[in-house]
Amino acid sequence: MPTNETALNLVDGLFQVSFLLQERLSRIAAAHDLSIVQVRLLAILRDREPGMLELARHLGLKKSSLSGLVDRAAARGLVERLPSPADGRAAHIRSTPEGRKLSRIIERRVGKELAPLLETLSPTERDHFLGALGQVLSAAGKRK
Amino acid sequence: MPTNETALNLVDGLFQVSFLLQERLSRIAAAHDLSIVQVRLLAILRDREPGMLELARHLGLKKSSLSGLVDRAAARGLVERLPSPADGRAAHIRSTPEGRKLSRIIERRVGKELAPLLETLSPTERDHFLGALGQVLSAAGKRK
DNA sequence: TATTGTTATACTCTATAACTATA
DNA sequence: TATAGTTATAGAGTATAACAATA
Numbered sequence: 001m002p003t004n005e006t007a008l009n010l011v012d013g014l015f016q017v018s019f020l021l022q023e024r025l026s027r028i029a030a031a032h033d034l035s036i037v038q039v040r041l042l043a044i045l046r047d048r049e050p051g052m053l054e055l056a057r058h059l060g061l062k063k064s065s066l067s068g069l070v071d072r073a074a075a076r077g078l079v080e081r082l083p084s085p086a087d088g089r090a091a092h093i094r095s096t097p098e099g100r101k102l103s104r105i106i107e108r109r110v111g112k113e114l115a116p117l118l119e120t121l122s123p124t125e126r127d128h129f130l131g132a133l134g135q136v137l138s139a140a141g142k143r144k
Numbered sequence: 145m146p147t148n149e150t151a152l153n154l155v156d157g158l159f160q161v162s163f164l165l166q167e168r169l170s171r172i173a174a175a176h177d178l179s180i181v182q183v184r185l186l187a188i189l190r191d192r193e194p195g196m197l198e199l200a201r202h203l204g205l206k207k208s209s210l211s212g213l214v215d216r217a218a219a220r221g222l223v224e225r226l227p228s229p230a231d232g233r234a235a236h237i238r239s240t241p242e243g244r245k246l247s248r249i250i251e252r253r254v255g256k257e258l259a260p261l262l263e264t265l266s267p268t269e270r271d272h273f274l275g276a277l278g279q280v281l282s283a284a285g286k287r288k
Numbered sequence: 289t290a291t292t293g294t295t296a297t298a299c300t301c302t303a304t305a306a307c308t309a310t311a
Numbered sequence: 312t313a314t315a316g317t318t319a320t321a322g323a324g325t326a327t328a329a330c331a332a333t334a
Contacts, residue, residue, distance in 0.1 A: 006267065006270045006271060006274055007259060007262055007263075007270065009274055010262055010270060010273060010274050010277070011254065011255055011258050011259075011262070013274055013277035013278065013281070014161065014165060014258075014277065015165060015169075016277070016281055016286065017158065017162070017277050017280055017281060018161070018162040018165045018166060019184075020280075020281065020284055020286060021158060021159060021162045022162060022166065023204060025159075040163075060167055110155065111155055114155050114158075115151060115155075116283060117280045117283040117284050118151050118154055118155070118280065118283075119151075119283075120279050120282075120283050121276060121279060123150065125272070125275075125276055125279075126150045126151065126154055127150060128269070128272050128273075128276070129154060129272075129273070129276040130150055130153055130154050130157055131269075132265060132269055132272070132273040132276070133154070133157035133158065133160070133161050134157065135264050135265055135269075136161055136164075136261045136262065137157070137160055137161060137164065138264075139260060139261040139262075139263075139264050140164055140261050142160060142164060
């Protein structure tokens with residue numbers, strides 16, 4: 001069954017690439033004293049000011065886990081808590097200029113490190129690759 | 145520059161898929177009271193009996209980090225330490241039958257959960273996808 | 289009562305530095 | 312001296328459960 005064979009190898013290859021990306025990102029983040037989850041936090045806050053619950057959902061965390069995460073980011077001046085005008089219980093989280101700057105630095109650095117890994121692919125191959133990734137995300141409901 | 149555009153989207157798409165995989169794996173592992181790193185540990189031990197340093201290198205960890213990791217896995221009866229006959233300082237780590245069984249269960253479960261995400265791709269698309277992943281790994285030096 | 293968020297507590301994971309035992 | 316591994320210690324990240332304040 002060659003089809004199943006490919007499917008199996010695909011799962012394997014996907015995880016190998018996934019771990020590769022996580023390692024690279026982790027190393028780059030660590031060079032700026034950040035963890036992967038802090039990088040994700042800053043990335044989300046680049047175009048949003050969500051509440052704690054919404055942020056927890058985006059990151060797949062419990063709200064209590066997020067409290068500490070935001071505490072540590074806030075202590076470093078990367079994010080700040082804003083009281084919600086509409087709801088006295090709620091807080092909105094906003095990244096500071098320094099937080100956004102750091103996020104951009106990380107993003108650029110990651111792009112620069114990963115570019116060589118993609119340059120061996122022809123433009124056509126890249127298009128197909130991107131298409132396949134899109135289909136996977138779509139099938140997972142991560143894209144409309 | 146459409147080529148750079150695709151490259152940028154590719155990095156983005158790769159990370160989206162990567163986080164998707166990590167979340168799925170994490171959830172499946174957690175259902176068996178395992179972390180991702182414990183799953184990786186058991187996977188490595190499926191066909192090897194490495195020493196602590198070699199294991200640390202495979203996992204990208206410091207040897208001291210590995211001590212605790214192996215401690216916890218051993219306490220659950222998933223792995224065991226064997227004295228090295230050749231070197232009195234060294235230990236070899238071996239997975240127990242239960243550890244190997246658990247590793248197979250996780251692997252099957254992951255395959256079953258991810259299969260639907262790949263079924264939307266045609267056999268040809270899968271081949272191309274697998275080829276692209278292989279090229280990325282190759283460029284990263286993760287493959288000969 | 290229900291919801292938003294924090295706090296208390298406990299555990300895993302990781303690192304650095306110091307240590308033990310063997311080579 | 313050098314190497315394989317453990318231990319001590321510290322901090323991040325996560326979860327559950329209990330709590331406070333507001334809706």
